[in-house]
Amino acid sequence: MSASGESVSGRVKPGVMFGVGVGPGDAELITLKAARLIGAAQVVAYPALPGRESLAREIAAPLLPGVFEELRIEVPMTAERAPAQAAYDAGAARIAEVLERGRDVVFLCAGDPLFYGSFMYLQARLCGRFAVRAVPGVASPMAAAAAAGLPLAARDEVLTMLPATLDDAALRERLQLCDSAAIMKVGRHLARLRALLDDMGLTARAHYVERAAMAGEVIRPLAEAPDAAPYFSMILVMKGADPWL
Amino acid sequence: MSASGESVSGRVKPGVMFGVGVGPGDAELITLKAARLIGAAQVVAYPALPGRESLAREIAAPLLPGVFEELRIEVPMTAERAPAQAAYDAGAARIAEVLERGRDVVFLCAGDPLFYGSFMYLQARLCGRFAVRAVPGVASPMAAAAAAGLPLAARDEVLTMLPATLDDAALRERLQLCDSAAIMKVGRHLARLRALLDDMGLTARAHYVERAAMAGEVIRPLAEAPDAAPYFSMILVMKGADPWL
Numbered sequence: 001m002s003a004s005g006e007s008v009s010g011r012v013k014p015g016v017m018f019g020v021g022v023g024p025g026d027a028e029l030i031t032l033k034a035a036r037l038i039g040a041a042q043v044v045a046y047p048a049l050p051g052r053e054s055l056a057r058e059i060a061a062p063l064l065p066g067v068f069e070e071l072r073i074e075v076p077m078t079a080e081r082a083p084a085q086a087a088y089d090a091g092a093a094r095i096a097e098v099l100e101r102g103r104d105v106v107f108l109c110a111g112d113p114l115f116y117g118s119f120m121y122l123q124a125r126l127c128g129r130f131a132v133r134a135v136p137g138v139a140s141p142m143a144a145a146a147a148a149g150l151p152l153a154a155r156d157e158v159l160t161m162l163p164a165t166l167d168d169a170a171l172r173e174r175l176q177l178c179d180s181a182a183i184m185k186v187g188r189h190l191a192r193l194r195a196l197l198d199d200m201g202l203t204a205r206a207h208y209v210e211r212a213a214m215a216g217e218v219i220r221p222l223a224e225a226p227d228a229a230p231y232f233s234m235i236l237v238m239k240g241a242d243p244w245l
Numbered sequence: 246m247s248a249s250g251e252s253v254s255g256r257v258k259p260g261v262m263f264g265v266g267v268g269p270g271d272a273e274l275i276t277l278k279a280a281r282l283i284g285a286a287q288v289v290a291y292p293a294l295p296g297r298e299s300l301a302r303e304i305a306a307p308l309l310p311g312v313f314e315e316l317r318i319e320v321p322m323t324a325e326r327a328p329a330q331a332a333y334d335a336g337a338a339r340i341a342e343v344l345e346r347g348r349d350v351v352f353l354c355a356g357d358p359l360f361y362g363s364f365m366y367l368q369a370r371l372c373g374r375f376a377v378r379a380v381p382g383v384a385s386p387m388a389a390a391a392a393a394g395l396p397l398a399a400r401d402e403v404l405t406m407l408p409a410t411l412d413d414a415a416l417r418e419r420l421q422l423c424d425s426a427a428i429m430k431v432g433r434h435l436a437r438l439r440a441l442l443d444d445m446g447l448t449a450r451a452h453y454v455e456r457a458a459m460a461g462e463v464i465r466p467l468a469e470a471p472d473a474a475p476y477f478s479m480i481l482v483m484k485g486a487d488p489w490l
Contacts, residue, residue: 160404
């Protein structure tokens with residue numbers, strides 16, 4: 001096989017798509033495997049909101065090689081699914097074109113690629129035709145717990161990951177059935193979540209974590225949280241009473 | 246300050262205890278930060294079952310420095326808590342003795358240190374007197390999802406981590422209220438879990454993962470799972486119908 005991926009039969013062996021978790025923010029929280037793949041990449045792809053910096057690319061920036069081809073895949077964050085689906089269709093087609101040339105593609109994912117990541121939408125579109133591999137990463141609830149020094153789950157405890165976008169009734173029911181919870185994507189839902197947790201008597205057991213393992217990290221008891229939260233903020237709720245002693 | 250940690254005032258500045266996640270099994274899934282701390286460690290501690298190899302030490306073995314002091318902390322796995330508590334008391338005392346000498350201690354944790362890890366029991370005993378820092382790692386559900394190529398959670402989905410030790414009623418109630426679940430520590434509960442998931446109509450959506458990212462990894466639809474499962478096995482239940490497309 002030549003360097004371009006062309007085999008002796010004249011047909012090009014397709015490249016592999018790697019969905020690589022780059023962890024929560026600190027480039028040192030990238031795994032050795034992800035660092036190796038990123039450092040050797042010829043083609044690097046990543047998701048971005050239209051007109052904005054890509055968080056995944058920012059996190060991986062210190063490890064990127066000197067020269068590489070970039071595929072920026074813009075995905076709008078809209079209430080309807082159709083615009084995002086069209087963006088993933090187009091992104092998958094661009095990645096497929098590179099894979100068909102015999103080049104691997106390293107797709108960067110903030111946190112873990114299969115935990116609320118863009119990678120899964122591309123994987124679904126490409127895995128029938130190409131080899132697709134996920135490289136797991138440090139997920140944001142684990143980074144938030146480490147930054148706050150709080151246990152996520154001990155022994156027989158139940159841990160639930162809840163998107164803040166759920167309505168109060170859905171959140172309440174699920175918070176009642178777990179020992180710990182990570183409420184993700186807090187952003188504009190902060191005031192409503194504070195009222196709900198207060199009503200459930202959980203405020204004293206709730207911690208606000210903003211930008212865990214990133215520059216500008218904020219960790220506070222929920223009662224002392226700021227009035228406005230960015231999208232990448234989280235509330236950790238620990239209901240157990242010193243359960244780990 | 247001298248190399249031994251003694252300050253000019255003659256008092257030794259205490260060391261720092263680091264709880265370092267070493268990920269699910271593959272040494273390449275250790276983070277750059279954990280690798281740096283492990284490679285430079287003078288004192289390495291880790292949990293082990295009495296008379297057994299320590300999984301955390303096995304995972305980190307390729308990264309350990311040439312010369313270091315080892316603290317093996319044996320913790321029995323018993324139904325009553327008192328024996329484990331006594332073991333953590335004794336382990337914390339041994340770690341405290343090293344920290345008081347001015348040496349840092351790197352405590353190795355399989356997976357993530359605050360997700361079903363021994364570190365939290367030691368942290369609870371030491372954090373009042375010493376600086377304790379957690380370094381998050383890749384948790385086993387993320388490794389299992391990557392190995393199986395299955396999305397854990399998309400968009401507004403709820404992901405729950407459930408210990409297999411819960412009784413059927415508790416598991417059923419919680420499985421009904423999530424979109425995906427990782428049922429951890431399957432071991433001797435496999436037959437009961439299969440019957441429960443079958444009764445709930447979830448067998449076709451359940452995947453058995455044994456030793457994800459370790460030698461001897463097994464990934465199968467639950468219907469084709471082996472008859473006996475080791476402690477480090479997991480069932481991933483994905484209830485959403487292609488929710489990511």
